[in-house]
Amino acid sequence: MKPVSKVEIIIDSLEVESVVKLLDEVGVSGYSIINNVNGKGSRGVRTGDVFTDLFQSSYILVVCEEKMMHKIVEAIRPIIKKFGGICIVSDVIMRIHRK
Amino acid sequence: MKPVSKVEIIIDSLEVESVVKLLDEVGVSGYSIINNVNGKGSRGVRTGDVFTDLFQSSYILVVCEEKMMHKIVEAIRPIIKKFGGICIVSDVIMRIHRK
């Protein structure tokens, strides 16, 4: 029943590797990734097809302490500023965790 | 650090095109789509197989101002009422955006 932060990031699939590296560097204990996200944003529609699957996005979810959340946001800000995407944050309750 | 609304829609994959059209009409600036969602609701279990992939759903995520959120909800209400699905709304903080 621990209140924690939920960070949701949507970013170009090709940048996921860099984001994961940053997450590891700031020391998050866990994250989840959903690939093949289509969508629209400031750079227009982004969907995948056989040639341009480089234009798909990924959804990254991190559940962490509030302090860690701030670190994450600062770490990934340059990537999103350069390559696009969004990062939103909200409060949730962690109910079960393997620990 | 802007408080915004997060709209989550789960709807039959075949209706995504109409929903996207409506989102464009009401003027949202961005949205994301995750396909191949299985699940259960008032119409029973809905999963995909080779013949009935028409029975899968999609998850649509829109982050927007609260005012826009109300417009979206009204715009898609008839589709969900006819074809099923759900639409939930919550408050989140937009931390990074390419703008």
Next chain:
Amino acid sequence: MKPVSKVEIIIDSLEVESVVKLLDEVGVSGYSIINNVNGKGSRGVRTGDVFTDLFQSSYILVVCEEKMMHKIVEAIRPIIKKFGGICIVSDVIMRIHRK
């Protein structure tokens, strides 16, 4: 405009069947499943490849009354304790539902 609970579960794909069975048993009216979730947690990195797609996770989303939420959390606790994963809970507003 009904305030409800949103339960998000991330768990090994191979356990989804058991979770769904439990959800049916406690009587939830609906749920959604997104497969092919990669990620990292207490058991290290978990991603899928041709041989080890058994190491992928699934994301399960349940929107329900608060009371039901507590039932769900109790029901799935042993599975997460044994097989890993996380379960987080937050408050959302149900805006549209087919009913």
Next chain:
Amino acid sequence: MDFNLIVDNLLFPPVLFFFLGMIASFCKSDLKIPDPLPKLFSLYLLLAIGFHGGVELRKTGINQEVVLAMSMAVVMSLVVPVYTFFILKMKLAVYNAAAIAATYGSVSAVTFITAVTFLQNMGLEPGGYMVAGLAIMESPAIVVGILLARIFASDNNKKEKGSAENEEHAFSWSAVFHEALLNGSVLLISGSLIIGLVTGEDGWDILKPFTKDIFKGMLSFFLLDMGLLAAKKIGDLKSVGFFLPPFAILVPVVNACMGIVLARFIGLKPENALMFSVLCASASYIAVPAAMRLSLPDANPSLYVPMALAITFPFNITIGIPLYYYLISQANVFIPVLWK
């Protein structure tokens, strides 16, 4: 009746792979062909069978036999949904009756393909125009089913509901025709047929290793997946009641018999008569659910999909095809040819 026919058909590798799939599913093995690989096989089969049919049709040309057979195909795809609808309406809601009627009036490409390979194993080759029959019979039953549902449903709940929503998302016949005539499988098979027709023997030489040589292997793979799927759908049958499972065997046999008699009347050769009766006997699990979803959203897919997939399909590819072939040999003794 010659049981060797049935045994021979059962010992055909693709059919055995169907059983392997069923067994794997019953044993709760984790064997599965993940999405969208089965789609690869189904697209391949449609393309190959359409193309092959077109090439064959080019050889024979469009003669009297072709025109007669195609007319009968249309007739059957109009008659079947009507008569089954009235039987089903006695037990089921109008929507479900219409959807099941459309299912049994329409056709199954994989059943058709299995029948073609059954004939080829005996050294016979059905006329290429039969593939045109497959394409032609896919849609009319769907339109008929929806028409029946509209007519009989409007009697009941004309006043009740349907006002507010209908204004917003009114029923659209153009959407129905679009879905029925231009759904992916109809279009792929017809398009491939036309390509086969246009390119003829030259085209055949170019594509033969792909569309013919590896065909039965691809079919085996696909039937393996069908077996996995059919076994899973058998579970859904628990909730359909006692009436529908026998229906899912009897109606195909009746339809096949009607097909056999018609085929004899117009003097089709046994191999073509078999294809025609198999078209009549088979039930659709692709085009129909797609169309029903739009037109009869209240019809319950977990009624008509498992019936077609878990009962009628396995019955047809195991016992049905050799049985119909046996009946054709009998029909040729007792029934006179009317045309020709």
Next chain:
Amino acid sequence: MDFNLIVDNLLFPPVLFFFLGMIASFCKSDLKIPDPLPKLFSLYLLLAIGFHGGVELRKTGINQEVVLAMSMAVVMSLVVPVYTFFILKMKLAVYNAAAIAATYGSVSAVTFITAVTFLQNMGLEPGGYMVAGLAIMESPAIVVGILLARIFASDNNKKEKGSAENEEHAFSWSAVFHEALLNGSVLLISGSLIIGLVTGEDGWDILKPFTKDIFKGMLSFFLLDMGLLAAKKIGDLKSVGFFLPPFAILVPVVNACMGIVLARFIGLKPENALMFSVLCASASYIAVPAAMRLSLPDANPSLYVPMALAITFPFNITIGIPLYYYLISQANVFIPVLWK
């Protein structure tokens, strides 16, 4: 000019499947080849064409003709992006001009493959080294395009922006070269070529049923998907203005003509001259977008991708290839051979 060449080319099954795809998309049929199945076909085609080229190259060895042709290939892939860039810069922003220039300087493997099968249908077999040309021409134009963009963009906005961000994620030439030279398609085709070169006839016997016999079937499937895709991209063309669509036809023809003249100078046989001119005429929709994304993120993919995919590609595989072949036969009459 001999219109039979065009008609024959259009009646080639894989090309017809391309049209079937376009028609399906225009009719808004739900026919689709779901991801990642099209990737299977594209990987297959690259592997097969690379391997085949390697085996052929082993037969001829690396002689003067090969060296001359490869040098000309490099020349063309440097010249084309430069001259097109200056034309485009008159109408477009520097970034977009550079991206389109790179697109037309680079090459399309599927156009190449269609040309190979066009020749094979006439009983001709192009030299295996041409596949090496395909691999060689993919990258240089990309590097040139980025170079041009850097040079001309820096003139404009050197002072304005680019300070804060650039420090964090600085532009990296090594990343550009990595993307240009080691992207999946270049690597797969070059690797397969080397494997073919190393294993020669023995390897060919081992893989032939896979890489040759079913090749045209796989190509048909892939072109079906390309047709679906190209038709969808035509919609995106609305926003590209009046200047670019004619560009997307004229520039390939001009490039092909330059290729034809060069090929004649070095005395290539007609079949090799066709392959060379097709390389010059084709536009890339795989390697270029991948590289642009990193290096010129401001270039708009919905300009250069639809041009290459929805205009240049269909033009080349339908009219272009037979047209270039006709022009080659004329060139052989009027232009002298310089080398050899």
Next chain:
Amino acid sequence: MDFNLIVDNLLFPPVLFFFLGMIASFCKSDLKIPDPLPKLFSLYLLLAIGFHGGVELRKTGINQEVVLAMSMAVVMSLVVPVYTFFILKMKLAVYNAAAIAATYGSVSAVTFITAVTFLQNMGLEPGGYMVAGLAIMESPAIVVGILLARIFASDNNKKEKGSAENEEHAFSWSAVFHEALLNGSVLLISGSLIIGLVTGEDGWDILKPFTKDIFKGMLSFFLLDMGLLAAKKIGDLKSVGFFLPPFAILVPVVNACMGIVLARFIGLKPENALMFSVLCASASYIAVPAAMRLSLPDANPSLYVPMALAITFPFNITIGIPLYYYLISQANVFIPVLWK
């Protein structure tokens, strides 16, 4: 020893595609075969090799040689996990020792397949019953591994933990057997073997273009993906310590030698002896992780998967197979036949 054997084996196209995959991965190329396409190839290989084995087994029948070889297969799949477990337990936790022991006691279908094609390139065809050996050896080692872990783990932490949770999700031997005996790959290969056995030469004629002709092409594609994967897993090896990498080469060689001696005792022909020793030498990366996850959830997959996939597998398909073949020719000189 005849190094030509190794060179010839390395110049075999499928093996070269394995290296191409490794190189692509080392260069950080973006070449990848997206999911679930690799599954298509792996399912295909299992189906084809099982079916082929069944057809061959039908020809020879189940004679004394078959029974002897299968018995030896069972013996080896019981002995290997036991002896390796006690070696591993000196350095590792009981759980990990048991999982690695099971990995090396079980078998790898792709290694097996590569050995078959190695023989075919020399004009030899192993007995079809060897495929049965592949199916038979997949499971026993898993059960032995779990048994060992249970016995030795219970000694240590019987009292400590395991009370509360165990009541809720108790360990279930039936689940272990189910997973070990009915996992997808065991079932597909056994099922295809039975289908081949039942349909014999007739079935072979029907499926040959699919299961034989394109086999080596599909294998090439699959090994390309295996190369990409193996190279990625090499990174994971950093954390396994100094003890395990040599283990991952020495133990397969020792197991192969034990296999060679046993094969000689029962008088197997060289081609069958090779297959038997390859079964002994290969390590599982499919069935074992699947079973361990349920039964030994504390065992660390990033120990046993990279060992099998990134060391043992590449070693076996490059140097191992020709080495074992050489050793067999030596064994036939020095070791007497005991049975037969």
